[in-house]
Amino acid sequence: MKVSESWLREWCNPSLALDALGHQLTMAGCEVEGVEPVATAFSGIVVAEVLTVTKHPDADKLNVCTVSYGTDEVLQIVCGAPNVRAGMKAPLALIGAKLPMPDGSTLTIKKGKLRGVESQGMLCSAAEMGMSDKSDGLLDLPADAPVGTPLREYLKLDDQVLELNITPNRGDCLSIAGVAREASLLTSAPLVPPAIPTIAASTQDTFKVTIAATEACPRYAGRVVRGVNAKASTPLWMKEKLRRQGLRSIAPLVDITNYVLIELGQPMHAFDLNQLQGEITVRLAHNGEQITLLDGQSIELKDNTLLITDQAGAVAIAGIMGGQRTAVSLETTDLFLESAHFAPSAIAGRARQYGLQTDASYRYERGVAADLCVQALERATQLVLEICGGQAGPIVDNVAEASALTKRSVTLRAARIKRVLGITLEHAEVKALLERLGCEVTDTAEGWQVLVPLARFDITIEEDLLEEVARVYGYDAIPAVMRPLTPMLHLPSQESVRLEQLRAPLIARGYQEAVTFSFVDEAIEEQLSPGIDRIRLLNPLSAELGLMRSTLWSGLLRAVSYNLNRQQTRVRLFEVGAAFSLEEGQLQQRRKIAGVVTGFNEPEQWAAPKRKVDFFDIKGDVEAILAAVSGETFYFIPVVHAALHPGQCAQIATKEQVVGWVGALHPQLESTLGLDQSVFLFELDLAYLQKARVPHYTAVSKFPALRRDLSLVMDSHVLAQSLERIIANVAPPQVVSWTIFDIYTGQGVELGKKSVALNLIIQDASRTLEDSEVNTIVATVVAALEAETGATLR
Known part of the structure; x- marks a missing residue:
C-alpha cells in the first residue's frame, strides 16, 4: 500500500x-x-506559457516557440513535442536547470542551436523530469497554473x-x-476528512437491481448519472495523486473510481448505462458461463463465483473486474455507478482461481466496511459532476441483509488489562482510547461494552480489544517484567513420548528432522504413489504445488535434490507429518514418519574406509525404530512398489496390516528428479506404532552359555525372517539368542540352494545344561526348520 x-x-x-x-x-x-x-531531484524548472508556435524552417518535426515564464523577457524555445500549442501551460527548464538522466547522470540545460535556430531552454515532458517512465508530449499544466512559479512548488513535488x-x-x-x-x-492529531456533500437528484432516473445471492452481497447501492462528458480531461491534481499511489491515469470516469478506491477504500465500478440490458441481478455463476473482462481476457466461470449480470448475461465478476461489454468509453454519455458490499468469504480466492489479482479483490478479500457504500457513491458522484458534468439521479440502496450493518458488540473487562498486559490504565483513559478507535463505548460494572466499527473485521473477541489497547498504548511502553507464575508440573503426553522414542534412534544415526510443504507437484506425486485418490487444491500457490501430499516422500525427495545440488553429498533426513488422501469420498489424514538417506554411510574420516549406504543400512534404521514399539512382531516382505527399486524393496507388516515401506528409489524416478546417486527411503504409518516399549529388567544367568553352530542347506528364496519365526515358535526359553553368521552359494551347493550358517546360544537361568538337553533343543529346532523350509543339515 x-x-x-x-x-x-x-x-x-x-x-x-x-x-x-x-x-x-x-x-x-x-x-x-x-x-x-x-520526483527526482531536478531544479530550475518553472511554469511557463507558450505564446506562439511556428514551424522550424529546416525540420518538419520541430517547432519554434516563444515562451513567457513570469518576467518581462520572452524566450525562444525549439520544441519537438507533438502536443505543443499556443496558449498552453507547460514546464520550462531554464538555462542552468538540471534534469535527471536514465543512466543516473545529470543534464545541465545550456543555450544552444537546433538545426540553426537558437533555443534558450527546454519545454519538458513528465518523463524528462523523472515523473513517469514515458510521455507522449509535454506535461500539460492547468490553464490557471501561475506562470513563473517553480514547478516543484506548484505540484508539491517535495513529497x-x-x-x-x-x-x-x-x-x-x-x-x-x-x-x-x-x-x-x-x-491524537485531529482527523479532517474532505467534505462529501449529499448530491441532490436532478433527475429521477434509476436502474433496477435485484440481489439473489444475499449472503454474498448484503448491500448494493447504485446511481444513474446522465449527460456526462467522458472526453473531459482528468485534472492534473487527480493524475498526480493517482501517480503517487502507483496508478496510471486512463480516462476521467475510470480515474474517479480509482481515486475513490484509494481515498476511501471502497471499490467501485462504472457501467455504460446504454449497454446494460434489462435490470441488474447479483447472483452466483452457472458452471461454464462466459464473460469477457476489461483486459480482453475471456473467462469460463465456475458456480462458486459471484456475478453482476443483466438480462444478456454477466457484466462483471463481483468484487474483481468488470466486463468489456458494458465498459465505459470516450463515447459514454450515461453512467450507472456501482458501490457494493461483498462478503469477504464470497470473494476470497476467486481472483486467483482465474489467474487474476486486482486492487478491488485485494480489498474485498480482507473486508470492506458495509457502511461505506453510500458515502463512496456520493464522493464519486461529486467528482463526476465536477469533472465530466451531467445530471445525477437518486441513490438506490439495496440492503438485502440488515445484519451486515449491525455493529459487533464485544465486552472488555478492566481486570483483564492488568492480568494480560501487565499495565494499569485509568478507566477514562481506556474509554478515550476505544473511542479514538471509532468504537461506541458503554460503561459496565466490570469494564466496558464496546460496539466495534464495521470496518474492523479483525475485532471479534475480548482478546482483540486487549491487542488494540496494547497497540495504541505502545508495545515499547509496556514494561518487560516477568509475570509471577505458579509452579506447575507438566507431564508429557503419551503421544509425545512415543514420538520422541521414534525420533531418538534416527537422530542417533545422524538423521536431521525436516519440515516440508504439504502441497506437492502432481507429476512427482503420481509416480511416488499411483492409483490413490488425491486432494486437488482449488487455488494452489503455484502449478508445482497443486496437490495435497499422499506420502511424505514428495517433500523429502525435493529436499534431497536441493541439498545435492548444493554439494551436500551425504544427506540423512526424516519427517513426522500428515499425508492426505480420499477414501470413499472422505478426506483421510494419516500421521506418518518417513526418512531418506543417500551418500556414504559415515561422514568422511580416517579410521574407516568409505562405503556407500545400501538397502541394509536403511533397513537397520527402520528396525531401530520398530524396536521402540512393543506388542508387535514386524515382517519385511519383498513386494513390488511403483516408486521403489524392484530388487531392493520391502513391505513392512504385522500379521494383521501393512505398516509401511522401505527400499531404494526407482532408477527412473532418480533420473526424473535429476539425482545422480542412489537414494533409499522408508515410510511408516504412526497409527500402527502406538505403544512405546517399556524397558524391563532381565536377570543375568550365572551359569555358562553354550553355543551350537548349524550349517543348513535350503532353497535360495527362504527369508531370514522365516527362520526367525520358526525358531521363535519352537525353541524353548533356554535359546536366548541366535544369529546368522554366513551365507554361501557356489561350488558344492546345488543350484537354486544356499548354505546358511547360524548359531544358537543356549543358557538356563537356574542350572548348567547337560549335553543331552542341548542336543534335544538343537534337534527340535533343526526338525522344525526342515519341516517348514525343507532345510537339511549340510
Missing part, C-alpha cells in the same frame, strides 16, 4: 516528521517498508511516498482514510 505524505496530511497532519510518524505506524502494526520521493506492509487482518488500512485514522489514533 503506497501512501503519499501530502495526501495523508490533508486528512491528518500530526506535528511529527515523516520518519517519526513512520516509526509510530510501524510499531502499531502498519509497517513502513520504505520511503521514496515522488514522499510511504510503502506500507498492511497485514491481512487490517483491510481497513488499505486507503488514505484508513491510514489517516491510524495516524490520528496514534498521535
Whole structure:
C-alpha cells in the first residue's frame, strides 16, 4: 500500500516528521517498508506559457516557440513535442536547470542551436523530469497554473511516498482514510476528512437491481448519472495523486473510481448505462458461463463465483473486474455507478482461481466496511459532476441483509488489562482510547461494552480489544517484567513420548528432522504413489504445488535434490507429518514418519574406509525404530512398489496390516528428479506404532552359555525372517539368542540352494545344561526348520 505524505496530511497532519510518524505506524502494526520521493531531484524548472508556435524552417518535426515564464523577457524555445500549442501551460527548464538522466547522470540545460535556430531552454515532458517512465508530449499544466512559479512548488513535488506492509487482518488500512485514522489514533492529531456533500437528484432516473445471492452481497447501492462528458480531461491534481499511489491515469470516469478506491477504500465500478440490458441481478455463476473482462481476457466461470449480470448475461465478476461489454468509453454519455458490499468469504480466492489479482479483490478479500457504500457513491458522484458534468439521479440502496450493518458488540473487562498486559490504565483513559478507535463505548460494572466499527473485521473477541489497547498504548511502553507464575508440573503426553522414542534412534544415526510443504507437484506425486485418490487444491500457490501430499516422500525427495545440488553429498533426513488422501469420498489424514538417506554411510574420516549406504543400512534404521514399539512382531516382505527399486524393496507388516515401506528409489524416478546417486527411503504409518516399549529388567544367568553352530542347506528364496519365526515358535526359553553368521552359494551347493550358517546360544537361568538337553533343543529346532523350509543339515 503506497501512501503519499501530502495526501495523508490533508486528512491528518500530526506535528511529527515523516520518519517519526513512520516509526509510530510501524510499531502499531502498519509497517513502513520504505520511503521514496515522488520526483527526482531536478531544479530550475518553472511554469511557463507558450505564446506562439511556428514551424522550424529546416525540420518538419520541430517547432519554434516563444515562451513567457513570469518576467518581462520572452524566450525562444525549439520544441519537438507533438502536443505543443499556443496558449498552453507547460514546464520550462531554464538555462542552468538540471534534469535527471536514465543512466543516473545529470543534464545541465545550456543555450544552444537546433538545426540553426537558437533555443534558450527546454519545454519538458513528465518523463524528462523523472515523473513517469514515458510521455507522449509535454506535461500539460492547468490553464490557471501561475506562470513563473517553480514547478516543484506548484505540484508539491517535495513529497514522499510511504510503502506500507498492511497485514491481512487490517483491510481497513488499505486507503488514505484508513491510514489517516491510524495516524490520528496514534498521535491524537485531529482527523479532517474532505467534505462529501449529499448530491441532490436532478433527475429521477434509476436502474433496477435485484440481489439473489444475499449472503454474498448484503448491500448494493447504485446511481444513474446522465449527460456526462467522458472526453473531459482528468485534472492534473487527480493524475498526480493517482501517480503517487502507483496508478496510471486512463480516462476521467475510470480515474474517479480509482481515486475513490484509494481515498476511501471502497471499490467501485462504472457501467455504460446504454449497454446494460434489462435490470441488474447479483447472483452466483452457472458452471461454464462466459464473460469477457476489461483486459480482453475471456473467462469460463465456475458456480462458486459471484456475478453482476443483466438480462444478456454477466457484466462483471463481483468484487474483481468488470466486463468489456458494458465498459465505459470516450463515447459514454450515461453512467450507472456501482458501490457494493461483498462478503469477504464470497470473494476470497476467486481472483486467483482465474489467474487474476486486482486492487478491488485485494480489498474485498480482507473486508470492506458495509457502511461505506453510500458515502463512496456520493464522493464519486461529486467528482463526476465536477469533472465530466451531467445530471445525477437518486441513490438506490439495496440492503438485502440488515445484519451486515449491525455493529459487533464485544465486552472488555478492566481486570483483564492488568492480568494480560501487565499495565494499569485509568478507566477514562481506556474509554478515550476505544473511542479514538471509532468504537461506541458503554460503561459496565466490570469494564466496558464496546460496539466495534464495521470496518474492523479483525475485532471479534475480548482478546482483540486487549491487542488494540496494547497497540495504541505502545508495545515499547509496556514494561518487560516477568509475570509471577505458579509452579506447575507438566507431564508429557503419551503421544509425545512415543514420538520422541521414534525420533531418538534416527537422530542417533545422524538423521536431521525436516519440515516440508504439504502441497506437492502432481507429476512427482503420481509416480511416488499411483492409483490413490488425491486432494486437488482449488487455488494452489503455484502449478508445482497443486496437490495435497499422499506420502511424505514428495517433500523429502525435493529436499534431497536441493541439498545435492548444493554439494551436500551425504544427506540423512526424516519427517513426522500428515499425508492426505480420499477414501470413499472422505478426506483421510494419516500421521506418518518417513526418512531418506543417500551418500556414504559415515561422514568422511580416517579410521574407516568409505562405503556407500545400501538397502541394509536403511533397513537397520527402520528396525531401530520398530524396536521402540512393543506388542508387535514386524515382517519385511519383498513386494513390488511403483516408486521403489524392484530388487531392493520391502513391505513392512504385522500379521494383521501393512505398516509401511522401505527400499531404494526407482532408477527412473532418480533420473526424473535429476539425482545422480542412489537414494533409499522408508515410510511408516504412526497409527500402527502406538505403544512405546517399556524397558524391563532381565536377570543375568550365572551359569555358562553354550553355543551350537548349524550349517543348513535350503532353497535360495527362504527369508531370514522365516527362520526367525520358526525358531521363535519352537525353541524353548533356554535359546536366548541366535544369529546368522554366513551365507554361501557356489561350488558344492546345488543350484537354486544356499548354505546358511547360524548359531544358537543356549543358557538356563537356574542350572548348567547337560549335553543331552542341548542336543534335544538343537534337534527340535533343526526338525522344525526342515519341516517348514525343507532345510537339511549340510
